[in-house]
Amino acid sequence: MFSAFETVAKFVSDWGTLAFDTPYARAVVFGVPIRGHLLVEGLLLVVILFLLSQKSYKPPKRPLTKKEVDELCDEWVPEPLIPSITEDMKYEPPVLESAAGPHAVINGKEVVNFTSANYLGLLGHDKLQESCTKALEKYGVGSCGPRGFYGTIDVHLDCEARIAKFLGTSDSILYSYGLSTMFSTIPAFCKKGDVIVVDEGVHWGIQNGLHLSRSTIIYFKHNDMKSLESILENATHDNKRAKKLRRYIIVEAVYQNSGQIAPLDEIIKLKEKYRFRVILDESNSFGVLGSSGRGLTEHCKVPIEKVDIVTAAMGHALATEGGFCTGSARVIDHQRLSSSGYVFSASLPPYLASAAITAIDVLEGNPDLITKLKANIATLHKGLSDLQGLEIVSNPESPIVFLRLKRSTGSTKGDLQLLEDIADHLLKEHSIFVATSKRSTVDKCKLPTGIRLFVSAGHTESDLAKASESLKRATALVLAGQ
Amino acid sequence: MITIPYLTALTTYFSYGLLFAFGQLRDFFRKIFDWWSHNSLQGYAPICLGLEDFYIRRLYLRIQDCFNRPICSSPDAWFDVVERVSNDYNKTLKRTTRVDRCLNLGSYNYLGFAAADEYCTPRVIESLKKFSASTCSTRVDGGTTTLHTELEECVANFVGKPAAVVFGMGYATNSAILPVLIGKGGLIISDSLNHNSIVNGARGSGATIRVFQHNTPSHLEKVLREQIAEGQPRTHRPWKKIFVVVEGIYSMEGELCQLPEIVSICKKYKAYVYLDEAHSIGAVGKSGRGVCDLLGVDTADVDIMMGTFTKSFGSCGGYIAGSKELIEFLKHSCPAHLYATSISPPAAQQIISSIKVILGEDGSSRGAQKLARIRENSNFFRSELQKMGFEVLGDNDSPVMPIMLYNPAKIPAFSRECLKRNVAVVTVAFPATPLLLARARICISAAHTREDLIKALEVISRVGDMVGVKYFPAEPKKQQLEGEGIKTD
Numbered sequence: 001m002f003s004a005f006e007t008v009a010k011f012v013s014d015w016g017t018l019a020f021d022t023p024y025a026r027a028v029v030f031g032v033p034i035r036g037h038l039l040v041e042g043l044l045l046v047v048i049l050f051l052l053s054q055k056s057y058k059p060p061k062r063p064l065t066k067k068e069v070d071e072l073c074d075e076w077v078p079e080p081l082i083p084s085i086t087e088d089m090k091y092e093p094p095v096l097e098s099a100a101g102p103h104a105v106i107n108g109k110e111v112v113n114f115t116s117a118n119y120l121g122l123l124g125h126d127k128l129q130e131s132c133t134k135a136l137e138k139y140g141v142g143s144c145g146p147r148g149f150y151g152t153i154d155v156h157l158d159c160e161a162r163i164a165k166f167l168g169t170s171d172s173i174l175y176s177y178g179l180s181t182m183f184s185t186i187p188a189f190c191k192k193g194d195v196i197v198v199d200e201g202v203h204w205g206i207q208n209g210l211h212l213s214r215s216t217i218i219y220f221k222h223n224d225m226k227s228l229e230s231i232l233e234n235a236t237h238d239n240k241r242a243k244k245l246r247r248y249i250i251v252e253a254v255y256q257n258s259g260q261i262a263p264l265d266e267i268i269k270l271k272e273k274y275r276f277r278v279i280l281d282e283s284n285s286f287g288v289l290g291s292s293g294r295g296l297t298e299h300c301k302v303p304i305e306k307v308d309i310v311t312a313a314m315g316h317a318l319a320t321e322g323g324f325c326t327g328s329a330r331v332i333d334h335q336r337l338s339s340s341g342y343v344f345s346a347s348l349p350p351y352l353a354s355a356a357i358t359a360i361d362v363l364e365g366n367p368d369l370i371t372k373l374k375a376n377i378a379t380l381h382k383g384l385s386d387l388q389g390l391e392i393v394s395n396p397e398s399p400i401v402f403l404r405l406k407r408s409t410g411s412t413k414g415d416l417q418l419l420e421d422i423a424d425h426l427l428k429e430h431s432i433f434v435a436t437s438k439r440s441t442v443d444k445c446k447l448p449t450g451i452r453l454f455v456s457a458g459h460t461e462s463d464l465a466k467a468s469e470s471l472k473r474a475t476a477l478v479l480a481g482q
Numbered sequence: 483m484i485t486i487p488y489l490t491a492l493t494t495y496f497s498y499g500l501l502f503a504f505g506q507l508r509d510f511f512r513k514i515f516d517w518w519s520h521n522s523l524q525g526y527a528p529i530c531l532g533l534e535d536f537y538i539r540r541l542y543l544r545i546q547d548c549f550n551r552p553i554c555s556s557p558d559a560w561f562d563v564v565e566r567v568s569n570d571y572n573k574t575l576k577r578t579t580r581v582d583r584c585l586n587l588g589s590y591n592y593l594g595f596a597a598a599d600e601y602c603t604p605r606v607i608e609s610l611k612k613f614s615a616s617t618c619s620t621r622v623d624g625g626t627t628t629l630h631t632e633l634e635e636c637v638a639n640f641v642g643k644p645a646a647v648v649f650g651m652g653y654a655t656n657s658a659i660l661p662v663l664i665g666k667g668g669l670i671i672s673d674s675l676n677h678n679s680i681v682n683g684a685r686g687s688g689a690t691i692r693v694f695q696h697n698t699p700s701h702l703e704k705v706l707r708e709q710i711a712e713g714q715p716r717t718h719r720p721w722k723k724i725f726v727v728v729e730g731i732y733s734m735e736g737e738l739c740q741l742p743e744i745v746s747i748c749k750k751y752k753a754y755v756y757l758d759e760a761h762s763i764g765a766v767g768k769s770g771r772g773v774c775d776l777l778g779v780d781t782a783d784v785d786i787m788m789g790t791f792t793k794s795f796g797s798c799g800g801y802i803a804g805s806k807e808l809i810e811f812l813k814h815s816c817p818a819h820l821y822a823t824s825i826s827p828p829a830a831q832q833i834i835s836s837i838k839v840i841l842g843e844d845g846s847s848r849g850a851q852k853l854a855r856i857r858e859n860s861n862f863f864r865s866e867l868q869k870m871g872f873e874v875l876g877d878n879d880s881p882v883m884p885i886m887l888y889n890p891a892k893i894p895a896f897s898r899e900c901l902k903r904n905v906a907v908v909t910v911a912f913p914a915t916p917l918l919l920a921r922a923r924i925c926i927s928a929a930h931t932r933e934d935l936i937k938a939l940e941v942i943s944r945v946g947d948m949v950g951v952k953y954f955p956a957e958p959k960k961q962q963l964e965g966e967g968i969k970t971d
Binding site for chain 2: 124154435
């Protein structure tokens, strides 16, 4: 037994010695003979391969059991649907009992109305009423369908052609709501990766359009051309991919939030230098600026072909509702299929489109409306030039007269409270109806609030004199000591 | 669920492949031609890159005459369609003075208020004289008239909620409300076939969006459980709030939403329900009050009810109805209320008058007659189409019925042949529907008489035979074989 074991041991050691001693298993490394190194290397290789093939240690993944998920769902408490209502949220605007013309009726009293943007006084004009009545009798009220599915009525096509003819562009497209014009146009042209340079004082419609477009957005200081130029310089300096990248500048002609007018001629010079496209929102300047009412392009003597896309809401000078966009044929045709507010929404009611056509006809036939409006703006500016506590911050030619507190109380809420007190006092004691500019919680604009007066060609001299007088008295009372 | 037969799927893919190949060939030649003749816009990137409007240039333009057809009368049961001609192979279409009187199966005119109505139109014209066509001002400034406050009370009453707020456009209602109610840190779970306005509003809000399978409450429950257990992506913090957004009637499928199950699931998991009744308000339900009325759901269980006035009321605009606090909050902070012109007074008067007619408050029973007629018409039409062998989608009682076409060549064929026989139908293709599932969509109105419907059925049957869209065997007219008809799911 023992001898058998000895034989086996001797056999193994012989074999081992053989393995160690065979000629190819000998090597001389740095003068030291090593024997049997191949076996060791072979063993090492096997061990390495074994370790590599093992999976790295991960803690075992245990999906949540049904009971755990139930517990989590039970203990989750959502926030309430809306934050709690505070006193200032319960604000109810004054209710009109008549049309919102230059003189309106509130609570049985007649007031002078400075809150409606009917710059040319066309609200309630006989010709518009007539054409609306005819359209209502012929077409009913609504159009009952989107433009693609039998919602295109011949008045829409006529209106688009009329607007294009008036402005001198090749085509235009109608939207059924003023606010949706901008937030449908911008995502149709600006896609992810494009660069947009925008004024910081633009209104919510444009902000929403920018957010939906997912492009890179850069803001420049409100109406400051130097800031714009430096940003354009930086943007083009870094990015050399001009072939695929589209670049836009978006400005408003007359800013709703401050009454400033954009200097279009300088913007066009910058645009041509740095190769950007310009999108211009002419809601408050269409029918107001320029000698025949064609807007900012006429006012600044810029040919309209240089502005790539012009949009406007018709709820201002044209005294109807809806919006339009105009530009070259390529621009307009593209929007007919890719602008979501046009394709997926019902079209403008036909009577509003026919009102728009009549309004443009009246405007073209009576350019003295524009001169009257300009005269009214100048009179109001003079009358409001030395108020206690309030200063005019809007451009002297803009139809929106924007009054701001000379010294702020420190918080937006405090400012707004003071301004609302002034507006209330004006309405109750002096029968002048003005509005403060309110901001939504989702609005990103940081410009200070103020009191807005919309001047109309329908206001008489006595109206404007009364307004200036009353404002002086109201500010002296409410802002005493400011 | 639509199950497409294999042969049809194969032929549809083949057709699209062929169109795509031809389109690419023409683009290639166009590129050479453009490179030869210089473009004036050097240094500017093109406003639409090559592949972005490929579908428009090469596929859509060929069948452009089936869409955007202009009309020159009110969109009533019969209307006048303007003929158009093209001299350059459908690239541009010009109006002619010729007009065809056609049967209208495409407009959203569910209760027949589209044309001048004997009760509504005189009142609308009166309000036009009193308040004129527009207020030119926002609701918070000087755009609220007595008509607007009356309208909001009327709508809240009709829908069955304490308060309501009205906007001038249905699309903008969705886009402007969702960002106010929910923001980053919230979750929106929406049905996979929701309308573009809801998708845009959800994207604009900044919340995380998850989709559940169309009209499948069990999948909704699964998604809710997963999401609540996991929390916000990457940080795993609990969600601030969860919204579930569904529609009353889905306009491309004609199906009713399974509201009772969805509401009970949302109650269990404490999510808020947002119901978009664009197509169902006024059109379904015993008294026309929408899907809640039809399916027996208590309106207090649905947190936010939204709808539009374009379809059943013959006007324009949208509304949100909810609790008093919700409406006060929205009036304080919704951008569509603060920045957009208020709804036009004649349109508001039209809504008030049509609601009065529906509820019978004008002293006649026209409202009840209209509701009964639309139900009868829809059920009659749908059952007849199914008997003929068409593949029709949608539930009973829903006035929207899509007929499946599938193949891209059948879309213009169906549309043009029907127009030749004076029936105007709407055909829908990509991108409003998935690529393979093109369809023709019929909208029934209470203004259609039985003779109109019979004529429409004859025409559609003949055109269907010509074009080859009767995918199911027609049921023979014998009564005993009625049970063997194949039904879609």
